[in-house]
Amino acid sequence: MGGFFGAVSKRDVVLDVFFGVDYHSHLGTRRAGLIFHEEEKGFQRQIHSIENTPFRSRFEDDLAKFAGTSGIGCISDTDPQPLLVRSHLGIFGITTVGAINNDEALVERYFSGNDSQFMAMSSGKVNSTELIAALINQKDTFEEGIRHAQELIDGSCTLMIMTEDGTLVVARDKMGRLPVLVGKDGDGHCVAFESFAYHKLGYEDAYELGPAEIVRITPSTITTTSPAGDKMKICAFMWVYYGYPNSNYEGKNVEVMRYRNGAIMAKDDREQGFMPEVDYVAGVPDSGVPHAIGYATESGMPFGRPFIKYTPTWPRSFMPSNQDVRNRVAKMKQVPVPELIQDKRLLFVDDSIVRGTQLRETVDFLYESGAKEVHMRSACPPIMYSCKYLSFSSSKSDMELIGRRVVDQLEGEEGLAHLNEYADSATERGQCLLKTICEDMGFDSLRYQSLQGMLEAIGIDPETVCTYCWNGEE
Amino acid sequence: MGGFFGAVSKRDVVLDVFFGVDYHSHLGTRRAGLIFHEEEKGFQRQIHSIENTPFRSRFEDDLAKFAGTSGIGCISDTDPQPLLVRSHLGIFGITTVGAINNDEALVERYFSGNDSQFMAMSSGKVNSTELIAALINQKDTFEEGIRHAQELIDGSCTLMIMTEDGTLVVARDKMGRLPVLVGKDGDGHCVAFESFAYHKLGYEDAYELGPAEIVRITPSTITTTSPAGDKMKICAFMWVYYGYPNSNYEGKNVEVMRYRNGAIMAKDDREQGFMPEVDYVAGVPDSGVPHAIGYATESGMPFGRPFIKYTPTWPRSFMPSNQDVRNRVAKMKQVPVPELIQDKRLLFVDDSIVRGTQLRETVDFLYESGAKEVHMRSACPPIMYSCKYLSFSSSKSDMELIGRRVVDQLEGEEGLAHLNEYADSATERGQCLLKTICEDMGFDSLRYQSLQGMLEAIGIDPETVCTYCWNGEE
């Protein structure tokens, strides 16, 4: 996915942006970049790979060289960013988050009306941010350009621009698939995905952009230059999986949503007679944990940690160049506590069940380690469609999804007409899917959170939440 | 503190030692080192600072150059290690963990009978491991030398030697203050502090050294060459604070001990009428969390996480060279969830209360954030003596301990005679200390785990547990 942070102030914001971007590190593992602007020094930019070294270590040496009363930065799971661009709109920095499904078509369309060029990446592909900048530059103002780009893009696009005079121009995706929040302190403003990032830096909540809204931000003003749209489809996974527990989106806190979500699941289990007697309710780390806490509290059964991540040195995807090392690393983060597994009845809550491969390994391990019973709960319904707005799952095809594979196995192409039923455990087909996966995986029981339950846990108007993954509704 | 890991096998052990040492990363933040031995390549050594870069990233590039059927490595909180030493005992690698209180005296003693020398560190100090090696080399065998060194050292000393033929000579401290465990697989053996480290690498428990015991380990044998002593004083803090949840020492699991410890505290609170009605029982991350889980389960009150560590990029003590950055970093790991604090009654469990400075900041923050009530529980009794065996607290003087400062404030030097009473909340003086700290810190209530409660939670013979920090008994 990715995330960004920016600040514009009467004072230097280098440290704010450094820490602010760092607090978005959970959103990406590949690259990060910073651009600062100060009257005397002009623009200063740095981009590094963060695949093997955390953001902070990677950029620490650059700090001394930076100075800026404005700055933007990003964590990117894809292309190098932010870019510095020069066009008839001046010189500006730009960072984007989203997904472009029609990128090659947009590149071809661009060449057809235009003798122009893109810088190519080694793959020959065009940097998404450069492509978006090119679309913006086809219009006379940033606002027109951004609307033009968002219109053409099949997918989603949330972006931030830093202009020549340090003003931030921030645009939330046209359907508001990602949150964009503005904070303020005595000297200026900042922009983030994760509200906790600026809270820790001493900023207070100042504004949350509506879908499609564009604002211009200076040290003293936040001005809407293109109004918010009527319709929003914010990603439910921000609460279920992606977001950091400390953050709020649309006023709803992530950790609290997860407790509530777990509690609803427990209530449903109890009311429907599916609550097993277990020794421990546990979460699959990290994001399953708060769902499990909610389940444990509601159920009155003890919460426990049969798996604990070894955090001191496993902060992120470690990609050693040596294949032998890589194979071993893959399995080394989750460390079991045998005393909490052997002869124990366990109920695990995972944030979601996507492909199911990792889950099967875990279950196998649990039974080998002497677990008496393993009950599994998914904090959201079965995923039936790959995300096309935020490339959140790296699945290349829907058939990588365990739900779709089982549907295919149950009734082949026929099943495509009934995906919504399958995704709903209250239906017969839903029960069938659930049963098949449960047996296939060897769980003692398996239950998915219902769509209504999850939406209730989020707590905002269900119409404003994107549920494409589950019911294919755009 | 520090930790070590070693392996000796019929096959190459480079990756085992690499990951094994990595799994001791929580025990130190300054330096790490590896020595391998293989018949053809001989010894190969590498030492790096790990202050700003995690162990794995730091040593990854070295992996390709290493080869070894024997290897030792360490995480060191003090001097560079392991060392390669040459003496009449041959060439050998050595790594040590412990504390030497009389190091300067030992150096002087050594010079007096000997025209010899040490390599000095920039500080002019002698590397502790070099000093220990020098003492060992004064005798005719490793075993005699190790006993000689342990005798002379005021403090503690656990060590591992790799000889010229790859054999590991491992010695647990004479009072067994730290655990030393041996694992085995089909090809050989390995040695660790943390049992989970070798479990994850496919080794099974094979042996746990007794106090003062020395063993020689080859791929196929574990031979006691100096027997275990009668008396043991293993550090209680291994369970309360230092150890990783997944590990067992003396057969007792860390995570389970903490649940039990929290449960005992809850039971005591309830029985003695001190259990408040709260919205959330929470742990001060990381080691307070399992104590809190135990408390919550026993008390029936909901467990929650009002503070969550930002782990993606905060794996360890980050020590940026820029002071301004350093100041800000100090406060940035713990991120609050305002929704779980505002208008909430909270009971926090911390592993221990040492100096109290950080705790005060936390409490102040909680009240500023609108907490209705803050109750504090310490998972062990008040600390009255600085550790002299493992330099576990970095306190320079006992007067840095909040307990001692309060005693001094209450009755000056007089109080020294009654420290044991102060450390026991069941006595009048104990109550007085508790009350003073509670008011001073602004808690709504404060309770310490009792010594008996803590020992009961550990679950081994109380006589074999070091309780010096609390009652000064050596």
Added chain:
Amino acid sequence: MGGFFGAVSKRDVVLDVFFGVDYHSHLGTRRAGLIFHEEEKGFQRQIHSIENTPFRSRFEDDLAKFAGTSGIGCISDTDPQPLLVRSHLGIFGITTVGAINNDEALVERYFSGNDSQFMAMSSGKVNSTELIAALINQKDTFEEGIRHAQELIDGSCTLMIMTEDGTLVVARDKMGRLPVLVGKDGDGHCVAFESFAYHKLGYEDAYELGPAEIVRITPSTITTTSPAGDKMKICAFMWVYYGYPNSNYEGKNVEVMRYRNGAIMAKDDREQGFMPEVDYVAGVPDSGVPHAIGYATESGMPFGRPFIKYTPTWPRSFMPSNQDVRNRVAKMKQVPVPELIQDKRLLFVDDSIVRGTQLRETVDFLYESGAKEVHMRSACPPIMYSCKYLSFSSSKSDMELIGRRVVDQLEGEEGLAHLNEYADSATERGQCLLKTICEDMGFDSLRYQSLQGMLEAIGIDPETVCTYCWNGEE
């Protein structure tokens, strides 16, 4: 300035391009880059700063990752290069050397007819190579595009493109200001500025491009796709100063030209009665040395080395970030041999006298060190115009040139009309300039090589040599 090297072959050319580019290291000090292309791996690119670390050390770690049957690389004194570009012409790599005096006008012109953009550098400037690529992309073929770009550019432009199928498209500047040579071996071809670069790699001379000529090169063919023009103006400084002694341009070797040039100066001195009796004829290192050898041989006076560069660690412009260090470094490369200075009469030959500042320091030092006489010879006439084709001198303004400053001092703006006379020591004004500088600098005598002498030493048709620096003829 800068330089490039490329190869296209039936075998892998990674090492050839690595060493070939390395042999152009004397042409630039800021950045270097490599792009390789291989069918399976596609394009691979790397750009590094070489300001503090030599090219080889900087790129050595990349070698293992590269594979390519085609490759291009460059040493750049300005912008990051080579670039990978995508346009209607496909994906291609491009590297350029030259100077664009009207770059801002070209950027504006581009924006006016086009809603497009450039990536900006931190300075806000457009990368020259990106600008040239944009101009090329305005046409339907590389050849048309290159001619279009060269037409629009005020300055000079020599370039090399690597297309999607690995073919090299190489274009010499329209006036041939820089040389471009093609070598061949059994497997393929390579392209260089410095012929010795490919000689050392086992290639033989195959072709030398004429001015404005464009060729397409595959492993087996060299095809002229745009013919050479009639007129050439190759830079005289390639022989006098820039070129490496081992290279030939237009069939004329650099080292030999310099011997000949020094010999002509000596002959002129002798014939015109200006040859002093000295103890040593010496060159100002590095490029003054061969001119001095020629002078010494012709004059029969002993050659000596009163200054010797400290080469073991001074390979290039060392730019330490600390200003204090930087100041000291500036003076530390040239190390005197006091025995060859004290009480000695010395005749120094420098390649040219541009600003005169460094020379003055040298002369002052010589007299302080007890030199009896210091005679100075410049291997070319007084420089009267800043280079506008290759930005060879970093002078921002003509008034930084010592010749122009003296003219200004002698007769103010009036002098502008007589620059050619001043540049010719045979005229009265020329004598006057020479005398003024000589007295000003404190030489015992000063003489410049004549324009005819220098052209004679080069030995090609004088009409084909650029002499703009001296006589302003374009």
Added chain:
Amino acid sequence: MGGFFGAVSKRDVVLDVFFGVDYHSHLGTRRAGLIFHEEEKGFQRQIHSIENTPFRSRFEDDLAKFAGTSGIGCISDTDPQPLLVRSHLGIFGITTVGAINNDEALVERYFSGNDSQFMAMSSGKVNSTELIAALINQKDTFEEGIRHAQELIDGSCTLMIMTEDGTLVVARDKMGRLPVLVGKDGDGHCVAFESFAYHKLGYEDAYELGPAEIVRITPSTITTTSPAGDKMKICAFMWVYYGYPNSNYEGKNVEVMRYRNGAIMAKDDREQGFMPEVDYVAGVPDSGVPHAIGYATESGMPFGRPFIKYTPTWPRSFMPSNQDVRNRVAKMKQVPVPELIQDKRLLFVDDSIVRGTQLRETVDFLYESGAKEVHMRSACPPIMYSCKYLSFSSSKSDMELIGRRVVDQLEGEEGLAHLNEYADSATERGQCLLKTICEDMGFDSLRYQSLQGMLEAIGIDPETVCTYCWNGEE
């Protein structure tokens, strides 16, 4: 070999020592180190490998952290240095240059009377400087200890110590095999091998140690604490090959010695009827060049440069980890100028002919490139014994020396009795050796400088010069 530089002053000397050590970079290629001492910061040390990165680049980042009114540093071709040592003599820094032929015996001797230890290097060997420190520490004062060490060492030992109060204790080898010079400026003193190093830093010559002399140096005093001995054997190769042209040893400049040496060879050739008519007299870079200049001047034949080193990026032994790259690198420093070789008669002067392998490759290349005649001159007599005082040649055995191989080939073991004759071209056996090598190598003529000629060129009392390499006299 190696070299060192130190300074002690009333002001900070960090930059002086940094540059002073850098100016000894030609004396070693493996490691370098610096220790500074300042009252407040105490000792600070850093050691780096310089195998792939020049000294300056490697240590630049450390500069900001250093502070010192005293400092020592070294370039080491062997073990890591300087060391910080603690003993009954206090804490001190120490750096040494020389060769210890009996190191293993000294280590064993040390262990026998002493239960002590050394830190071992990966090879298991003891660091030479640590060994020397151990010997020094066996006595009650530095002076006694140094004399003791020098007595025991079979080889040579020049060293510098920095004591706890910043005083420098400097000891020249007992036979003065290497030079040690002291410079002074207004604030303090410095110590070097190469006098030019401190001249460039603004120091003037103050003192040159005699053989075996020990001096103590403070900012204001130079005190002899152990007097110079009567006998000296300074290495002739300091002038012939090792020393930098700008340096003086025993008052004799290196560059001037080489001119004189070449001139004597030319005079001898002329007088003895062996001077060929050639087109160019040339030196084998780097150290053959000044000998050639001297020969050219005396002979009246033109000096030329048919080979020129590519210096911009070849400052030192480049040891890429990839073997394929390494093979190609070996041949790439020397770049020919074909115009100065083809159809030319050349006389080359090399500083010495050791193994002859590289020379043969050069000659083969010259004839392949069309040289008409190749005459070779060696600036010193045939080398008959491997150096045992400075490990100057890396030969493992005398049989690697071309002279010894030819003697062996001519009359087997018999020849050992006549080595002195073979080393003297004036004898019949000398002529025979010369002829054999000349034919073997394919030279048109070959001549060695005579021992007398070389000693005359050095210009000091021949008795004080070590000529062991040629005549085996100790």
